[in-house]
Each structure stands twice: as structure tokens, then as C-alpha cells.
Amino acid sequence: MNSLTVLLCSVLYLSLLFAVAYWAEQRPQLGRSLVNNPYIYALSISVYCTAWTFYGSVGRAASGGIEFLTSYIGPTLGAPIWWSVQRKIIRICKTQRITSIADFISSRYGKSRLLGVLATLLCVMGMIPYISIQLKAITTSFAVLSGQAVGGASGASLSTKALLISLLLAMFTILFGTRKLEATERHEGMVTAIAFESIVKLVAFLTVGIFVTFFLFRGPSDLFEQAAAVPSLERLFTFNSTTSTANWFWNVCLSMMAILFLPRQFQVAIVENVDEKHLNKAMWLFPLYLFLINLFVLPLTFAGKLLLDPGVDADNYVLALPLQFGQSGLALLAYIGGFSAATSMIIVETIALSVMISNNVVMPLLVSRPGWQARFSALDGESSWSHVVITIRRLTIVGLLLLAFLYYHFVANHYSLVSVGVISFVAVAQFTPAMIGGLYWKRGSRAGAKLGLTAGFTLWLYTLILPSLASTGFLPGSFLTDGPFGLAFLRPYELFGLTGLDSISHALFWSLFFNIGGYVWGALNHPQTSLDHAQAVLFVDVYRYAQTGDQSVTWKGQALLSDLRILLATFFGDERARRTLDRVARRNHLTANTIYADPRVVAYAEKWLAGAIGAASARIIVSSVASEEPLSVDEVIHILKASQELMMVNKELTRKSTELQQTTEQLSQANERLKLSDQQKDDFVSTVTHEIRTPLTSIRALSEILYDQADMDEVVRLQFLGQVIRETERLSRLINQVLDLEHYDSGRYRLTTEPLLIDELVNESIESVAQLARDKGVSLRVSPTPGQLPILEGDRDRLTQVLINLLSNAIKFSPADTGQVTVSLALRQNWLDLSVTDNGVGIDPAMQQLIFEKFYQASNQTVRKPKGSGLGLAISKKIIELHHGTISVSSALQQGARFTCSLPVH
Amino acid sequence: MKVLIVDDEPNILLSLEFLMKKEGYRVFIARDGAEAFDIIRQEVPDLLLLDVMMPRVDGYEVCQFVKQSPEYQHCKVIFLSAKSKEIDVKRGLALGADLYLPKPFSTRELVAKIHELLPQTASSSGR
Incomplete structure (x- = not known):
């Protein structure tokens, strides 16, 4: 197959990919979004399987046997914990508008700029080798397919091709990922294209596998029997002396961590996630995908060993087998499969890295210099900043691919795909302490994260990168065998005398050992700043705060609303900035046109900007318009307590x-x-x-x-x-x-009390009204008293006044000539009841309480008014109450009335 | 000339009866509004001296009745009341009363006003 055909096919495939992406991007405008789907999500996570898997698995199996499986067992075993870890990260990223793993770490540890830069550096340095092996895979497979010698081709011509491929891919990546500035960094088109690529590579690999197993051999049993007959192949089936349990353990752990923290995995699984629920399906779909794509690795390995020339690189078996047997169509399919595996990785990885670099390194630098800030703000056109951001990202993508090319040219060329890829895995594994600690441990602090990351990073460089440079001649070989300056305990593959592990396990062990140590020591020995602490609580308790509403707890200070609007307009355009601010104001029930922005609005603006340019840059740029008063620890604690207690x-x-x-x-x-x-x-x-x-x-x-x-x-x-x-x-x-x-x-009145004989009191009163009764012809009598009456303690004059009042009322309301008024006394335990009964008009039951009110009689106009002030009964009631007694009336209309005074006696 | 005095205070009745008789009127007495109605219908008085606050039927009702019935058009009404607030006075006048004198009133003023209201009755006995 000539190279032009292969090149044409490659470009056609990329164009198809772009068409898929473009189509997917138009979909949401027509209706339901394509990426809002757990299957697309699971397939996009399968970007994990790169050219390393497609070509490298067979290569690794050819030398290390079933050890290649560790890279897939790790994610499979780890998938169940996604429900906790991934879901929490997704929730945090959504609420905090985090767009990359570097952003996450910077944001978690008090929006630290330095940490963002450190994490970005680690990612870039870790990922360059990984990208370079993708370039290598594409270049090699291109050479193999176009028949330009397997193995013996001139390095110079291959390198030229690799450079061309790098630039072509850079162009496509720019098209995919940086056409516009998105505050959420979601790329629906890219995700769909990646999912499509996952299908392509799976189908291609399975097709080659089926061809080899069932057409070149008579099924798997035939293939394995033939392989078992060869002693050098037999050892690849099983565990043996070359594979130690410790190596297995460390390699499984390594891939378990890598799948969580690889920048491209973070991009597709976290940033591009549409719905947390998609995790449920991805947790079993993704392991299933891994299982399928590994199904034919061993058959292909054995077939290659049995059927191909021993000079053929095992990394190329997938391509070489169909070619060997004249299946050029199948070989082209295999090439496209490998190409898709490599391109998907390159596209996502470089986009993720470019976001990281622009948001965590370049933007903070630009925006922290007032001169630069003014210069870019002054550019004409509304979204001048967004133009700057996109340009930075495009340049970054080109730069990354060029770096990867250089690494390929000088280093990766000399290694197998897998051995270079694993170095990258160890690099991202360094995020584990800071990430897991940041998710679940509130004391995890900025100092700890810096210390841990630096230590892990340094150890990684020392135990993996420096040796790789040494073996390619950049450093003297004695560095490996004798240690630097002849210090044997510092030998990079046997640090501090640790032996018995392969270089990867060894490096992982030491780097994580110092990383975790540094992280914990830093957290325990350096106090958190208030912002650090605030972010820690927001991250660790994300579920609690996400439910209680906006997380605008960390701004205190004043910003002019107009400044804020201009600032946002430079990133997102005038119209969008205005609309969004209005919406935020409405949602928080604020007046839209205040002079100073509400702290919630400032916080929202910061978060919005963070989505576009990263947390650290956003903080710097918002501080430039908002004069922030530093929050004291007390205030933060107070605010947090307040939001914690919101429900309560x-x-x-x-x-x-x-x-x-x-x-x-x-x-x-x-x-x-x-x-x-x-x-x-x-x-x-x-x-x-x-x-x-x-x-x-x-x-x-x-x-x-x-x-x-x-x-x-x-x-x-x-x-x-x-x-x-x-x-x-x-x-x-x-x-x-x-x-x-x-x-x-x-209440000032004092009674003049003395012991009183009750009958004497009654008789005196009766004498006073006798003339009145005689005048009206009313008969007056005292009913016989039962036995000995007790002595009453009371005010003689006042009680006489009451009795006379009651008697004269009775006479007044009794009919002339036939009237009868009776005084009776009764003892009831410690109470003396003194009653005055008449046979007059009686009192309406409805009025019986009212008659004790002042002037009741006077204001009651319905009956003829007898002479009197209308105060008599009111006064009587007061006097009786002063004696701790009660006065009451019982009566029915036309049936007379009986007034009773009850007084306490001893 | 007939005058009807309506009040529930015996001493008011006593003094007004003496005064009116002295002025040469035929004097009739009622102790509340209900009694007043009977006498008005029977005797058709030329002048009413009305208390306001009385049991059963009050002075306002009596005034209203007199002023709304055509047959009593000529009858003058003078309120004599302890209710002396402006609103009470206005209410009485609104009902058509010719005069409203708050208690305690001056008998001299009362007699002078009556002369104004009923000039033709220049008292036969005079003073």
C-alpha cells in the first residue's frame, strides 16, 4: 500500500471524525443532546485505551506475559469506588466550576496559584512521554502499512513523518477543542467523536483478533495448543519467577490511580460529565469494554510469535499479521483502529493540558500584571480576553505536540510503547494524596499539598525520567549503576537499597511514600489559612453545601457593579455579561442596579470566570476590581457555621x-x-x-x-x-x-377590720332601710339562722354599706305593697353566704354580669330608671372582693332576684 | 297654647311646669318618649320641651316623629339635654329641632327663646 493512500485514509478518517463532532455540536440546538447518555459517557471514558492498548498490549504480552493485564485490572477493580470518588469530584467541579485537575488542586487548597502551576507542570511533564508514544505508534504503523520497512527504516524519514503527523493533529485538535471559549469547558462534539473512536478501535481490534484466531488458526484451542508446544511461549501463560506479586500489586494500584487522575480521564469523566447518574452505567460498561479489547491480546501475541519473522517488533503484530497474509483491507482497518486510539488520546489530552496551562499558568501571570491587564482590556472588540485565552490555548496545543515530537525523536524511539506510558501513569499517581486527601480530609492543607506534590514529583523525576535520559546517553551510564557521585544508596533504580521491585513499582513506592509523608506532615504542622479552610470545608462537605444553596461565603469587600460588568464583558461579551448578572441578581432577590455589587454577585462572577480562566486567575482578576477585606478565621468559621446551620x-x-x-x-x-x-x-x-x-x-x-x-x-x-x-x-x-x-x-384602700357579729350587722342594716320599705309597703324579714354563727373578720362600715345597698336595691325593684325582701344566712364549710332576695322584676340572665359594672343601670335604657347613681353594685363588688369574698346574683325575669355575698370565715 | 314637657327627672318637670304655667301655657307632662307619643296624638301641642336620654323611646325619636308628620307642622321642638357635645347638638338640629339647649340650661334664656319661636303667644299673663 503506498504511503499516499495511507495518508489520504488518515485525513479522510480525521475529516469523518470532525464531521461527527460537528454533527453532535449541532444536535443540542435541534433537540436532545447526544452526550446526555450513559453509553456515550462510558465510551468516552474508554479514551483510556490508547495506542498503548491497541499495539502495546500485544508488545508487552510478548515479553511479560499476562502482566499486561495489570493496566486493566486496576481500573476494573477500582470502578466501584467511582461512586464515591468520581461522583464527589463531579459534584465539586460543577459547584466550583473547576475545569481540570490542576484547577481542582489549586482551588481545593485555597486557590493557590503555585499549586496550580505545580500540578500543571507535573501533568505536562508526565503526559509528554505519553503523547509521544502515540505519535510513535502512528508513525510506526504508518511506516509498516506503507511497507517502508519494518524496523529498518531510516530514522530521519520517520521523524519527518512524525513531525507532519504532529502538526496535522495539532490542527485538528485546535478545531475540536478551541473554537470558542466555554465557561464550563464542555465539548459535546469532541466527546461524541471520542466515543465514536472508541467504537472504531474496539471493532478494528476484535476484527483482527477474530481473523487471526479463526482464520489463521482453527479457533482459540488450536492456537493455544500450538503455543503451549513452544517453551518460550509457554511461560507467558502463567505467573512465574519474572513476575512478583509485589509488582502486580503496585501495577494494579498504579492503573487504579491513573484512571482517576489522568488529565484526559479527568476531562471526559468529570468535566464533560452531564449527569452524575451516568456513572452507574459507566461503572460496569467501562470494565466490559476493557475486557473485550483485551480478549484477543494473547491470541495475537502467540500468533505473531508463531507466524511472523522474529525480527518484527511485537508492538506491530496487530498490523503485521493481516499484512503477512495479504489482507491489506484488514490491515488498513487495524491501522485506522490504532490511529483512532492514538488520536483520541492526543486530542483529549492536549485539550485538557491546554486548558490547564492557559488557566493555571499563563492567565494568572497575565492578569496579575496590571500593565498586561490594561493592555488586553484595551483591545478593541468586546471579548478581547476571550480572544487572548483561545490564542493561548491554540499555541499551547501546538507547543505540546512539538514537545511530544521532540521527546519521541530523542527518547521514546528507544523504548516500547508500554514502558513509556507507564512512566506517565506514575506521574499522575502523584495527585492521589492531594486529591483523595482533599476530598475526604478537611485538615488537608496547602502546605501539605505543596510539600507532597513536590516530593512525589522529584522522586518521579529521579527514579524514572533521569534513568531514561541516562540510557539514551544524555547522562553518564554510571549514574544508573553506581549512583550519582558514586553514592550507591542513591542509585535511581535501587533507592535506599530497595531491591526486588521492577523500576515502575520501585518508583511508585518511593514517590508515593514521600508524597503522602509530605502531605500529612505539612497538613499537621502548618496551620491552614482562612481561605484554605473555607475551600476545604466546601469540598469535603460538598453534598451538604450544594444543597443549602450558593457557596458564596468567601467574599467580603466592595466592588462596583459597573466594574464587574465591564470585566465580565471582556471575557464573555457585553450582552451575555449583562444578562447573567441580571439573572444572578434576580435569583438572589437583589436589586439589579445598585452601585456596589452584592458579595454573592462578586462570588458568582468569580466562579463564572474560574470556569473560563481557572480559579487562581479568576481570584486575581476579580480582586483587581473588588477591594477585598481579608476574611478573618473567625469570620470564615462564623460564615460556615451559619451555612451549616441554615437548615436548622x-x-x-x-x-x-x-x-x-x-x-x-x-x-x-x-x-x-x-x-x-x-x-x-x-x-x-x-x-x-x-x-x-x-x-x-x-x-x-x-x-x-x-x-x-x-x-x-x-x-x-x-x-x-x-x-x-x-x-x-x-x-x-x-x-x-x-x-x-x-x-x-x-388598690390603695385599706380596710379597717374587726371581729363582727353577723346578726348585729344584719339588724343594723335592716333598721337603716326600714323606713324606705315601709314607705313602699314592702315587707322586710330575716329568715331564721341555723345554730351558732361564726365571728366574721371585716370592716363594719363597708359591709354595712354593701348590705344597705343590696337591701335598698331589693326594695326599689320590688313591687309596691306586695313586695317581699328576705335576708338569709347560710354556712358552707369556711364560707358564709349572706343573701338578699326580692320578688321584683328580676334580671335578664344576659345582664347578670353587667350589672356589677359601673353605671350599668344608667346606661341601660330599656327599663324604667329607678333612683340611684348606678355605682352601688360596682362599689359593693369591690368591697366584697377586698374581703376576699365574691358577690353573685341568680335571677330570672319577672321572678325576683337573689344577691349573695360569700365571705370567708374561720 | 299647649306645651308638652318630656323628661324623666322629677325636678326638671317640676320647675319647667311651674315656668310654663306662669307663661300662660296649658302644660302636659310625659316621663318618657312612649308617654309623649300618646299626648302628642291626643293634644297636638304647639311646643315640645324634650329631654334626649329617656327610658324606652328617646327624645330623638319623638322629634323625628313630630317633624315628619304634616299634622304637627306648626309644632316647635326644643331639646334640653345633658348630652352637650357638638355632634349631639347637630344630630338634634338635623332631625328638625328648632333649638338645642345643653343642660344645665338657664330658665331665663329658655323663656326668651320660646318668645322668639312663638311670638304670637305673647303670654296673656305676661310679666
């Missing part, structure tokens, strides 16, 4: 509001009572005034007549004078009673 407070609030309602009700009742008593007071005053005016009127009229009529008849004159005197008496009585009543009401 809410309940409390409900309770309080109920209480308040009750209090309001009580208050309004009290107010009603007050109004009523005010009304009563008014009524009392106006009644008293009226009651005074009446006798005054008579006195005035009578005396005026007496004065004017000199010739009055002597009898009439005397009658008039008599009435004047009587009205004057009435007036004095009234005034005395009013004063009495006020006196009793005020």
Missing part, C-alpha cells in the same frame, strides 16, 4: 415566625382590651359628667325660678327649696361614690 435555622425561623404570629395575636388582643378599657374609661367619665349635670340642672332651674319669682306661693317656694337641698345631697353622694370607687380601684 430555617426550622427555627418557622418556629419563631409562628411564635411571632402568636405574639402579634396576643398583642392585638391586648390592644383590643386596652381600647376597650380606654372606651370604658371614656364611658365612665362621660357617664359621671352626665350624672353630675342632671342634679345641677335641677338645682339651677329651681333656684333661678326662686330668684326670679318674688311672688311665689309660700308652699311652692318651700317645696322648691327642699328639692334644691335634695339635689345637692344627691350630688355630694354621687361625688363621694365616684371617689370611693376610684379609691377601691386604685
Whole structure:
């Protein structure tokens, strides 16, 4: 097959990929989004399987046997914990608008710029070798397919091809990933294309596998029998002396960590995740995918060993087998499969890295220099910053691929695919302490993360990268065999004398040992800053805070709303900035047009920017418009406590509001009572005034007549004078009673008590009203008392006053001539009941309580008004109450009335 | 000329009866509104001296009845009441009363006003 055909096929395939991506991007505008689907999600996670899997697994199996499986057993065993780890990371990234693993670490540890840079550096250095082996795989497979010698091709021509391929891929990656600035860094088109590629590589690999197993051999049993017959192949089936359990353990752990923290895995599994629930399906779909793609690795390995020339690199078996047997179509399919495995990895990885570099390294640098900031803000066009960000990312992608090319050219060329890939795995495994600690341990601090990452990074460099440079001649070989400066305990493959592990397990062990040590030591020995602590709580308790609403707890200070709007407009355009700010204001029930922005709005703006340019840059750039007063630890704790207690407070609030309602009700009742008593007071005053005016009127009229009529008849004159005197008496009585009543009401009145003989009291009172009764023809009597009456302790004059009042009322309301008034006494345990009964008109039951009110009689106009002030009963009631007794009435209309005073006796 | 005095205070009745008789009127007495109605219908008085606050039927009702019935058009009504607030006075006048004198009133003023209201009855006995 000539190289032009292969090149054409490659470009056609890339164009198809781009078409798929483009189609997927248009879909959401037409209706349901394509990526909102657990199968697409699981397939996109399968970006894990790169050219390393497609070509390298066979290569590794050819030398190390079933050891190649460790890279797939790790993720399979680890998949169940995704439900906790991945889900939590997804939730945090969504609430904090985190777009990469470097962003995550920087954000978690107090939005530290340095940590963001460190994590980015580690990612870039870790991933360059990994990308380079993809380039190597594409270049080699291209050479193999186009027949340009297997193995013996000139390095220079291959390198030129690799450079061309790198640039071509850079162009496509730019098209896929950096067409516009997205605050969420979601790329629906890219994800769909990646999922499509996962299908292509699986189908290609399975097809080659089936061809080899069932067409070149008579099924798997035939193949394995033939292989078992060859001793050098037989050892590949089983565990043996070359594979130690420790190596297995470390390799399984390594891939378990890598699948979580590889930048491209973070991109597809976390950042591009649409729905947490998709994890449920991915947790078993992805291991299934791994199982399928590994199914034919051993058959292909054995077939290659049995059928191919021993000079053929085992990394190329997948391609060489169909070619050997004249199946050029199948070989092309295998090439496309490998190409898709490599391109998917390169596309996602470089996009993830470019976001990281632009958001965590370049942007913080640019925005922290006022000069730069002003310069870019002044560029014409609305979204000048977004233009800057995209340009940075494009340049980064080109730069990354060029770096990968250089690494391929100088280093990776000399190694197998897998051995280079695993170095990258160890690099990202360094994130484990900071990530897992950051997710579950609130004390995990910035100092710890810096220390741990630096230590792990250094050990990784020392135990894996430096040796690889040494073996390619950049460093003297003695560095490996004798250690630096001849210090044997520092030999990079046997650090501190640790032997018995392969180089990867050895490096992983030491790097993680120092990494975890540094992380924990730093956390325990350096106090957290307030922002550090605030972020720790938000991350570790993400489920709690995500439910209680906005996480705007860390801004305190003032920003002009107009400044904020201009700032956002430079990134997202005027219209979008304005709309979003309005929406935030509405959602928080704020006025949209205040001069100073609400802290919640500032926090939202920061988070929005963080999505586009990273947490650290966002913080710097927002600080440039918002004068932030540093939050004290106390304030942070206070704020956090407050939000923690939000639910409780809410309940409390409900309770309080109920209480308040009750209090309001009580208050309004009290107010009603007050109004009523005010009304009563008014009524009392106006009644008293009226009651005074009446006798005054008579006195005035009578005396005026007496004065004017000199010739009055002597009898009439005397009658008039008599009435004047009587009205004057009435007036004095009234005034005395009013004063009495006020006196009793005020509570200052003191009774003059003495031991009293009750019958004496009764008889005296009866004598006082006897004349009144006789005048009206009413009979007055005392009913016989039962036995010895007790001595009553009381105020003689006051009690006599009450009794006379009751008796005169009774006489007043009894019918003339037939009236009967009876006084009776009764003992009831410690109470003496003194009753006055008449046979008069009686009292309507509805009025029986009212008659003890002041002036009741006067204001009741429905019955003929007998003489009296209307204060008698009110005063009587007061006097009895002062004696700790009660006064009551029982009566029915037209059936007389009985007034009873109950007084305590001993 | 007939005058009806309506009040529930005996001494008011006593003094007004004396005064009116002295002025030469035929005097009738009622102790509440209900009694007043009977006398009004029977005697058709020319002048009413009305208290307001009385048991059963009050002075306002009596005034209203008199002023709304055509046959009593000529009858003058004077309120004599201890209710002396402006609103009470207005209410009385609104019902058609010719005069509203708050208690305690001056008998001299009352007589003078009656002369104004009923000039033709320049008292036969005079003073």
C-alpha cells in the first residue's frame, strides 16, 4: 500500500471524525443532546485505551506475559469506588466550576496559584512521554502499512513523518477543542467523536483478533495448543519467577490511580460529565469494554510469535499479521483502529493540558500584571480576553505536540510503547494524596499539598525520567549503576537499597511514600489559612453545601457593579455579561442596579470566570476590581457555621415566625382590651359628667325660678327649696361614690377590720332601710339562722354599706305593697353566704354580669330608671372582693332576684 | 297654647311646669318618649320641651316623629339635654329641632327663646 493512500485514509478518517463532532455540536440546538447518555459517557471514558492498548498490549504480552493485564485490572477493580470518588469530584467541579485537575488542586487548597502551576507542570511533564508514544505508534504503523520497512527504516524519514503527523493533529485538535471559549469547558462534539473512536478501535481490534484466531488458526484451542508446544511461549501463560506479586500489586494500584487522575480521564469523566447518574452505567460498561479489547491480546501475541519473522517488533503484530497474509483491507482497518486510539488520546489530552496551562499558568501571570491587564482590556472588540485565552490555548496545543515530537525523536524511539506510558501513569499517581486527601480530609492543607506534590514529583523525576535520559546517553551510564557521585544508596533504580521491585513499582513506592509523608506532615504542622479552610470545608462537605444553596461565603469587600460588568464583558461579551448578572441578581432577590455589587454577585462572577480562566486567575482578576477585606478565621468559621446551620435555622425561623404570629395575636388582643378599657374609661367619665349635670340642672332651674319669682306661693317656694337641698345631697353622694370607687380601684384602700357579729350587722342594716320599705309597703324579714354563727373578720362600715345597698336595691325593684325582701344566712364549710332576695322584676340572665359594672343601670335604657347613681353594685363588688369574698346574683325575669355575698370565715 | 314637657327627672318637670304655667301655657307632662307619643296624638301641642336620654323611646325619636308628620307642622321642638357635645347638638338640629339647649340650661334664656319661636303667644299673663 503506498504511503499516499495511507495518508489520504488518515485525513479522510480525521475529516469523518470532525464531521461527527460537528454533527453532535449541532444536535443540542435541534433537540436532545447526544452526550446526555450513559453509553456515550462510558465510551468516552474508554479514551483510556490508547495506542498503548491497541499495539502495546500485544508488545508487552510478548515479553511479560499476562502482566499486561495489570493496566486493566486496576481500573476494573477500582470502578466501584467511582461512586464515591468520581461522583464527589463531579459534584465539586460543577459547584466550583473547576475545569481540570490542576484547577481542582489549586482551588481545593485555597486557590493557590503555585499549586496550580505545580500540578500543571507535573501533568505536562508526565503526559509528554505519553503523547509521544502515540505519535510513535502512528508513525510506526504508518511506516509498516506503507511497507517502508519494518524496523529498518531510516530514522530521519520517520521523524519527518512524525513531525507532519504532529502538526496535522495539532490542527485538528485546535478545531475540536478551541473554537470558542466555554465557561464550563464542555465539548459535546469532541466527546461524541471520542466515543465514536472508541467504537472504531474496539471493532478494528476484535476484527483482527477474530481473523487471526479463526482464520489463521482453527479457533482459540488450536492456537493455544500450538503455543503451549513452544517453551518460550509457554511461560507467558502463567505467573512465574519474572513476575512478583509485589509488582502486580503496585501495577494494579498504579492503573487504579491513573484512571482517576489522568488529565484526559479527568476531562471526559468529570468535566464533560452531564449527569452524575451516568456513572452507574459507566461503572460496569467501562470494565466490559476493557475486557473485550483485551480478549484477543494473547491470541495475537502467540500468533505473531508463531507466524511472523522474529525480527518484527511485537508492538506491530496487530498490523503485521493481516499484512503477512495479504489482507491489506484488514490491515488498513487495524491501522485506522490504532490511529483512532492514538488520536483520541492526543486530542483529549492536549485539550485538557491546554486548558490547564492557559488557566493555571499563563492567565494568572497575565492578569496579575496590571500593565498586561490594561493592555488586553484595551483591545478593541468586546471579548478581547476571550480572544487572548483561545490564542493561548491554540499555541499551547501546538507547543505540546512539538514537545511530544521532540521527546519521541530523542527518547521514546528507544523504548516500547508500554514502558513509556507507564512512566506517565506514575506521574499522575502523584495527585492521589492531594486529591483523595482533599476530598475526604478537611485538615488537608496547602502546605501539605505543596510539600507532597513536590516530593512525589522529584522522586518521579529521579527514579524514572533521569534513568531514561541516562540510557539514551544524555547522562553518564554510571549514574544508573553506581549512583550519582558514586553514592550507591542513591542509585535511581535501587533507592535506599530497595531491591526486588521492577523500576515502575520501585518508583511508585518511593514517590508515593514521600508524597503522602509530605502531605500529612505539612497538613499537621502548618496551620491552614482562612481561605484554605473555607475551600476545604466546601469540598469535603460538598453534598451538604450544594444543597443549602450558593457557596458564596468567601467574599467580603466592595466592588462596583459597573466594574464587574465591564470585566465580565471582556471575557464573555457585553450582552451575555449583562444578562447573567441580571439573572444572578434576580435569583438572589437583589436589586439589579445598585452601585456596589452584592458579595454573592462578586462570588458568582468569580466562579463564572474560574470556569473560563481557572480559579487562581479568576481570584486575581476579580480582586483587581473588588477591594477585598481579608476574611478573618473567625469570620470564615462564623460564615460556615451559619451555612451549616441554615437548615436548622430555617426550622427555627418557622418556629419563631409562628411564635411571632402568636405574639402579634396576643398583642392585638391586648390592644383590643386596652381600647376597650380606654372606651370604658371614656364611658365612665362621660357617664359621671352626665350624672353630675342632671342634679345641677335641677338645682339651677329651681333656684333661678326662686330668684326670679318674688311672688311665689309660700308652699311652692318651700317645696322648691327642699328639692334644691335634695339635689345637692344627691350630688355630694354621687361625688363621694365616684371617689370611693376610684379609691377601691386604685388598690390603695385599706380596710379597717374587726371581729363582727353577723346578726348585729344584719339588724343594723335592716333598721337603716326600714323606713324606705315601709314607705313602699314592702315587707322586710330575716329568715331564721341555723345554730351558732361564726365571728366574721371585716370592716363594719363597708359591709354595712354593701348590705344597705343590696337591701335598698331589693326594695326599689320590688313591687309596691306586695313586695317581699328576705335576708338569709347560710354556712358552707369556711364560707358564709349572706343573701338578699326580692320578688321584683328580676334580671335578664344576659345582664347578670353587667350589672356589677359601673353605671350599668344608667346606661341601660330599656327599663324604667329607678333612683340611684348606678355605682352601688360596682362599689359593693369591690368591697366584697377586698374581703376576699365574691358577690353573685341568680335571677330570672319577672321572678325576683337573689344577691349573695360569700365571705370567708374561720 | 299647649306645651308638652318630656323628661324623666322629677325636678326638671317640676320647675319647667311651674315656668310654663306662669307663661300662660296649658302644660302636659310625659316621663318618657312612649308617654309623649300618646299626648302628642291626643293634644297636638304647639311646643315640645324634650329631654334626649329617656327610658324606652328617646327624645330623638319623638322629634323625628313630630317633624315628619304634616299634622304637627306648626309644632316647635326644643331639646334640653345633658348630652352637650357638638355632634349631639347637630344630630338634634338635623332631625328638625328648632333649638338645642345643653343642660344645665338657664330658665331665663329658655323663656326668651320660646318668645322668639312663638311670638304670637305673647303670654296673656305676661310679666
